[in-house]
Amino acid sequence: MPAPHELGRLTSDAGAFALAAATRMIEDGQSDLQMLQSLRRTVTQDTATAALRQAQLRRRAVAKFGDDAAQMWFLPDSLEQASRPEVSAHRVGRLVDAGVRRIVDAGAGIGGDTIAFARAGIDVTAIESDPAVSEALRLNVAALGLGGLVEVVPTAAREALRGVDARTVLFFDPARRTDGRRVFDPQLCSPPLSWITSFTNPVVAKMSPGLDHDAVPDGWEAEWVSTATESGRSVVEACLWSPPFAAAECRATVVGRNTVESIAGRPDDDLPVGEVSSYVYEPDGAVNQAHLVGQVVRATGGTLLQPKIAYVTGDSPLPSTLASTYQVLEVLNWSKRRVKAAMRNYSARDLIVKMRGLRLDPGAVRRELLPALHDQAGEPIVLILCRRTSDTIAILARRVAT
Numbered sequence: 272m273p274a275p276h277e278l279g280r281l282t283s284d285a286g287a288f289a290l291a292a293a294t295r296m297i298e299d300g301q302s303d304l305q306m307l308q309s310l311r312r313t314v315t316q317d318t319a320t321a322a323l324r325q326a327q328l329r330r331r332a333v334a335k336f337g338d339d340a341a342q343m344w345f346l347p348d349s350l351e352q353a354s355r356p357e358v359s360a361h362r363v364g365r366l367v368d369a370g371v372r373r374i375v376d377a378g379a380g381i382g383g384d385t386i387a388f389a390r391a392g393i394d395v396t397a398i399e400s401d402p403a404v405s406e407a408l409r410l411n412v413a414a415l416g417l418g419g420l421v422e423v424v425p426t427a428a429r430e431a432l433r434g435v436d437a438r439t440v441l442f443f444d445p446a447r448r449t450d451g452r453r454v455f456d457p458q459l460c461s462p463p464l465s466w467i468t469s470f471t472n473p474v475v476a477k478m479s480p481g482l483d484h485d486a487v488p489d490g491w492e493a494e495w496v497s498t499a500t501e502s503g504r505s506v507v508e509a510c511l512w513s514p515p516f517a518a519a520e521c522r523a524t525v526v527g528r529n530t531v532e533s534i535a536g537r538p539d540d541d542l543p544v545g546e547v548s549s550y551v552y553e554p555d556g557a558v559n560q561a562h563l564v565g566q567v568v569r570a571t572g573g574t575l576l577q578p579k580i581a582y583v584t585g586d587s588p589l590p591s592t593l594a595s596t597y598q599v600l601e602v603l604n605w606s607k608r609r610v611k612a613a614m615r616n617y618s619a620r621d622l623i624v625k626m627r628g629l630r631l632d633p634g635a636v637r638r639e640l641l642p643a644l645h646d647q648a649g650e651p652i653v654l655i656l657c658r659r660t661s662d663t664i665a666i667l668a669r670r671v672a673t
């Protein structure tokens with residue numbers, strides 16, 4: 272974590288000049304050494320280093336914050352932990368629908384969620400205990416013209432929330448890192464889940480996507496949310512909603528570029544298993560983690576391919592972002608030799624190997640089978656491997672656009 276004064280150094284005239292210069296030099300593709308040497312001609316070593324670091328963070332932040340990144344202030348951990356605007360926007364949408372006009376963001380970071388609340392017209396008290404981070408938060412709120420709606424409180428949440436009115440809506444996004452390392456136990460986050468759930472206030476808490484169902488308090492809703500990230504679609508959070516907001520036991524939400532799809536209900540019981548049909552559906556990770564695969568089974572009139580494994584099969588495409596649909600081309604008993612022979616009949620620019628619950632290396636299977644394709648052109652071919660009662664079956668399929 273850089274010293275608290277690092278951002279202050281960059282908001283002086285000389286610092287702003289160095290930051291603008293570093294931004295241009297990064298765009299020109301200069302090396303770190305070239306940039307530092309050139310910045311050192313006009314500013315101190317510390318300011319040059321800070322300017323370069325901030326310009327690099329802003330560049331990295333474009334993937335998350337788009338055009339806003341150019342005006343925002345970041346610290347490495349805080350950028351990493353900041354909510355994605357499209358996911359915050361979904362959360363804010365639920366709050367606005369519930370009539371929330373004021374919220375306390377307790378552990379606001381550099382303001383990913385604070386900004387989304389304020390942009391929806393919600394008054395925010397943004398509490399942040401880390402001095403450098405709260406400074407970045409204050410600068411971000413000002414840079415984005417949201418100062419009228421946000422009060423930044425640079426203190427610890429326990430102190431700031433002492434005696435808070437029980438009607439105040441509280442939002443928590445606890446820090447899931449200590450000393451740069453990830454923390455998986457919600458009780459070890461800062462602040463810990465036990466403290467968050469001790470409030471009688473209406474509470475919303477963004478937790479790790481790996482949150483255990485057993486950690487969800489009775490009467491609260493747990494919503495697993497997935498979205499597109501730099502490394503493909505992933506489940507980015509499990510958001511807990513306390514009773515005034517909770518509308519179901521579990522929810523799975525897929526946030527797309529222009530779409531949001533949700534399913535909600537009780538977690539799955541045992542699901543039926545059946546023969547491979549014309550289509551295979553792979554529920555989104557959010558559906559899987561919310562234990563709502565049964566809803567895909569019911570929506571498709573299908574069955575699982577294998578007990579307790581989230582591949583569903585049925586006889587019509589599922590027009591939804593909540594599951595990927597694959598049209599089955601061929602089903603074989605799994606052996607590399609047999610599948611290799613079958614693949615000679617297909618052209619595809621790539622082979623995607625999918626499997627769950629099998630001790631095989633999908634990368635190695637892909638490397639071995641890819642050269643067998645008749646021709647490397649056209650839509651990728653998908654190989655789904657799954658275990659039936661005594662043997663493993665191989666399904667060759669193509670993805671259906673939904």
Ligand SMILES: C[S@@+](CC[C@H](N)C(=O)[O-])C[C@H]1O[C@@H](n2cnc3c(N)ncnc32)[C@H](O)[C@@H]1O
Nearest residue numbers: 353354378380382383384400427428444446461
């Ligand atoms: C996961 S980040 C918040 C990210 C934020 N929601 C965003 O989208 O940018 C958690 C933040 O909580 C702060 N924090 C941790 N414990 C705190 C406490 N007890 N009081 C106030 N802030 C705290 C950390 O410094 C960190 O910046």
